[in-house]
Amino acid sequence: MAGTRKRRKIQMNSETEQELKGIVRNILESINSGEIPELHLPSRTRDNIVLDQLTSVWKYGESTTRRSAKSLDGAEYLVKFLYVIDFIIEMLKTNKSSTLREMYYISEGWDLAKFGSQGESDLLAEDLEVISKLLREDFKLRPEENGASIIGDITIEEKNRKGDFKTINCKDDVGDGGYTIPYNVEQEKLHLKTHGANFVMAIETGGMFDRLVENGFDERFNAVLVHLKGQPARSTRRILKRVNQEMGLPIYVFTDGDPWSFRIFGSIAYGAIKTAHISDHLAVPTAEYVGITASDILNYNLPTDKLTDKDVNALQSELKDPRFQTEFWKAEIETMLSISKKAEQQSLAKYGLDYVTEKYLPDKLGELGAA
């Protein structure tokens, strides 16, 4: 097992409360000393992410934005910001949590501080993460849906509502649906115990996840299968990171062949643009892509769909994305644009239901020196 020294320490509710109160105190002190209160944040755009040489993940650069009470918008923002902190401290004290959607509805009772849309309240929750250097999970805020699943020989301990830890082996103690990843997979909630696996295969679609299970790929290759359910939730990316870091298991990412799937890989391996403030926490820079490429479409003569205008725009945007400036990605993206076609991972079924586990994946893993 690889070193666990980078494991994040357990964050107590009381510590989060102190951090948040510190932020409020700073705002108060500005006001008391006659200054106009303001907050500074890195700008969270594609043009402001840079590669951190030490950790090989993409983080925000130097460019910042400012929220100042000098303008009406900025003043409203600060009032909402304080209401949100108040709401979070209330949850911390009563041991509650809330979905981001519930927080948006809760603001109905905040008079002028009521959010105009959930987009606005979600953004503010992210700002608060950036400013406090804490996580949404520490604030007890969670997304609407999660529920990605794991099948394979990995044993975890999960804390239940009563505070007891329950041991679950994700191969022996679950049904065919696997172990469902909860929204909070931090150390205080979930412990990674032992494993008997060689690597993790993270899979975009449910159909392909079930195919690998049915074909016994996990047992034959000693693989842990993780169903990403499309663009993976934070908790899914976080558990991949922890399994990679704490258990030393390599991560392979098996997706469809289209620009949105390339982004899925990007968010796992390099960090997502919207969450670059926690790339250290979520990204697995050594993750390898074994999804469908434009070259695969040609080499395997796969059934395809034509690229839509949106697909073309997304590919062109990826050509400008600092995360995709490698020979491999530039060549694959340009090939996809030139053939103007995309393909799904399930299109391998053209050659029969076993082709993916008998031929495609062994070939890909062999190229990577893994099988």
Added chain:
Amino acid sequence: MAGTRKRRKIQMNSETEQELKGIVRNILESINSGEIPELHLPSRTRDNIVLDQLTSVWKYGESTTRRSAKSLDGAEYLVKFLYVIDFIIEMLKTNKSSTLREMYYISEGWDLAKFGSQGESDLLAEDLEVISKLLREDFKLRPEENGASIIGDITIEEKNRKGDFKTINCKDDVGDGGYTIPYNVEQEKLHLKTHGANFVMAIETGGMFDRLVENGFDERFNAVLVHLKGQPARSTRRILKRVNQEMGLPIYVFTDGDPWSFRIFGSIAYGAIKTAHISDHLAVPTAEYVGITASDILNYNLPTDKLTDKDVNALQSELKDPRFQTEFWKAEIETMLSISKKAEQQSLAKYGLDYVTEKYLPDKLGELGAA
């Protein structure tokens, strides 16, 4: 526990194979006796569903459509039909299964019988169910995604890949994500053993499912919570039916307040239009609606969104839908049209995170004589 006499018998692969071969034999006999082969199917539209008085579920009426080899389209259809049967028999023999999407891609190798779209192959799979009176599960065809989940005191046995049955209590043996419902929940795969519950609460959104879990609603009311994940998959509706029938537990359905949520309830309680040939198998006519209504929007003064044109069309279509011709539904649909507003179940958070479990649901269940 209620009687289990209606429990569906275990369907063996060899029996399914015989059934399918019988259909092929009929087609062959037509050809041998010089007739043009054809298939007759009930038409699967809103205008051809009728209430079955005996079982109180909606089934197809007398109107039929015909697939005859006399036309080029009909002949192509019959060839595809035979290819699909051949593919299914192959799976039955090798103990494999396939997603509907994989079957569509598999048809790439069928020359002229290749499907033009997945819609076409899905429809043919449904036709085959209607003609054979068997289930998609018997054909080893499964949908792309499932993964709805259960939390509560209900114990099941699920057969794993090796053919062993594993016992899982959906309260004590699972993490916070709950037990994931597999795609096949028929008797040969899943046994319902024991329970310690008073009723089942089926919930549309993940946010509300987690809210009820966090607030301990399941423990306080002895409830089994089922997360529907939007429009429920067949396996989710089937397990609700089995829990209702075999364990005698009442089903309450808690959804958003909009026309799509009314349809979710309709598909659970009355049967869906597309699957009316198996309404007996899926629908729970005694299911009760405790979701958000137009009256709730007014009485609780809930945060709302304006109806879109699509919402209005869907509501108007429901006014003509034979399943919604009750006083309750006609009044609620007309009220929603007149106020031109819809509301989500999470909008109850306007009154705090506990309001739904302290006030809203106890009131609704009280009205229904359940709490």
